[in-house]
Amino acid sequence: MLNTAIFSRLRAAAGRFAKADQGNIAVLFGIAAVPILTFVGAAIDYSRASSARSAMQTALDSTALMLAKDLSNGTIKTSDINTKAEAYFRALYTNTEARGVTVSATYTENTGKGSTIKVNGSGNIPTEFMKVAGFPKIGFDTSSTSLWGNVRMRVALALDVTGSMSSDGKMTAMKPAAKALIDQIGALAKNTGDIYISVIPFAKDVNVGASNYDQSWIEWSDWDAANGTCSNTYYKSQSSCLSAGKSWTPKNRDTWNGCVTDRDQDYDTKNTTPNSDYHTKFYAEQYNACPAQLAPLTTDFASLKTKIDSLTPNGGTNQPIGIAWGWQSLTQGAPLNAPAEEPNYEYKKVLIVMSDGLNTQDRWPSYGNGQTQFNGAIDARQRIQCDNIKANGVIIYTMHVNTNGDPTSSVLQYCASGSDKFSTVTSSSQIATAFSAIGTSLSKLRVAK
Structure with a gap:
């Protein structure tokens, strides 16, 4: 009886425990x-x-x-x-x-x-x-x-030599800085051919050399129209001469000063080798602020430094023309015929663009008047151009020398192959440091896998 009572109590307690949820x-x-x-x-x-x-x-x-x-x-x-x-x-x-x-x-x-x-x-x-x-x-x-040891480098140095470079000591500071960069890059070469460098001075145009007047890659239609005489000297332009039923005689092309302007679109944004299609050719122009002649890729670094010493500031700003010819200098085939690449080496191609201002002028008058760019038209072409260059595997460094308090160049920022490859300097004294930083970065590219 006692056992039964105990068992009943235990069973009831177990039931209450099973139903309890206060501590769940x-x-x-x-x-x-x-x-x-x-x-x-x-x-x-x-x-x-x-x-x-x-x-x-x-x-x-x-x-x-x-x-x-x-x-x-x-x-x-x-x-x-x-x-x-x-x-x-x-x-x-x-x-x-x-x-x-x-x-x-x-x-x-x-x-x-x-x-x-x-x-x-x-x-x-x-x-x-x-x-x-x-x-x-x-x-x-x-x-x-x-x-x-198997990494070779080819570097194009596109330098703005426009009229504004004469102010604030910019040209004076740029020359030794650019020459020091050439020494810095050149010192990376252990054997001949390890390092090639080109120098591309640019303003509105680039000077490819007057001795090239007979080359097939030059388009003469605009130059012939602007440089000649009418059979009736009253008429000063080709269009007025021909409209009057007279004949127009272009000057001898050996009087050309060597300057070329932008190619027809969309070849202005590409490095297509010129061919029989005149759209692919480079337009000759008798630009009155024609800069010093460019120097294609070379291992003669002393001659490049002499070239830099000869630079003088003049003309309007057309960054795309300097970029175009910097890219051309890195490209095999006409017009600049970069040296052939050997199969046992890896090649790194670099384009350095230094400019002190904003784009103001190119081949198309509706895009800018030499003082002002209209509706960002030149920058738009440059952005397409830089996209194509980077897609081609070329590393782009850009430098904006901004001593006048202008807005920072958004197109130069865009063109750089990364934020670490764009620099802006606000005084001429900073140019040397900025170029030296580029040289240090390139030394890492030279040895890094």
Whole structure:
């Protein structure tokens, strides 16, 4: 009887316990807290490991680059590579949480396609949360590779020589800065042919050289119309002469001063090799502010510096014509016939554009009058042009020398191959620093894979 009563009470208590729900939330939270905290803790631990790995990648990239420079310059022996790699890395790696960090470097000698230095790194992060789940640490590793000796560089330097460059000491400051850049880039060459440089002075037009007057890639229709005499000297223009039923005789083309203006659209935005179609040819113009003759790609850097010394400021601003001929100088085939590329080398092509103002004039009078650009028409052509150049694999650096407080050139910003490749300087004294920064960037391109 007693046993039956006890059993009945226990059964009733069990029923009440099964129906009770006052503490369910606390119980469920207690059960769920463990996996929630585990997941949050794992995310924190993995974030710490990711940060340590990212810092290691940055340090390894710089280490590989510095080792490549040392090896290419002969300042270290191959037997010292690991010691030097360790020293560079330790000076650069700033993460304080990583443990068991190791660094090693492997050098592969040039076999005709360049020398390689590969730097490997590894380490681990002690965990704070995951260790309760049996993971006391998170390991990570990464590497960086630099390749040099098979990388050759071709650089076009398009320089604004318009009339406004005469103010605020800009031309005076630009000349030594540009010559120093040529020295800086030229010093990267270890063998003849490693580095080629061209110089393209530009205003409204570019001077391709008066001796080219008999070349098939020049279109003479506009020049012939503007430079000649009528059989009746009363008529001064070709159109009025012909309308009066008279004959027009163009001047001898050997009197041309060498200047060319924009090609017909859309060839003004392309580097198409000229052919029998006159639209593809370059229009001769007797521009009265014709700049110094351009210098195609060469390894004679002394002649380029002499060219820069000869520059004088005059004329309106047409950045697209300087950009077009900078691109042409990097292009094989007529008119400038860049040297052939050897198959065992990688070639990096660079266009540097320095201008002190906004576009004001080109071949089309409706686009600008030499003082003002109308409705952004020249910039619109330039944007298309720069898109085509970058799609062609050419890296573009641009510099806006802005000493007059003009709006920052949005089209030069657009043309640059990234925000780090555009610079604006507000005084002539900054030109040298800006050119030097470009040279430093190019030195990294020269050795970086």
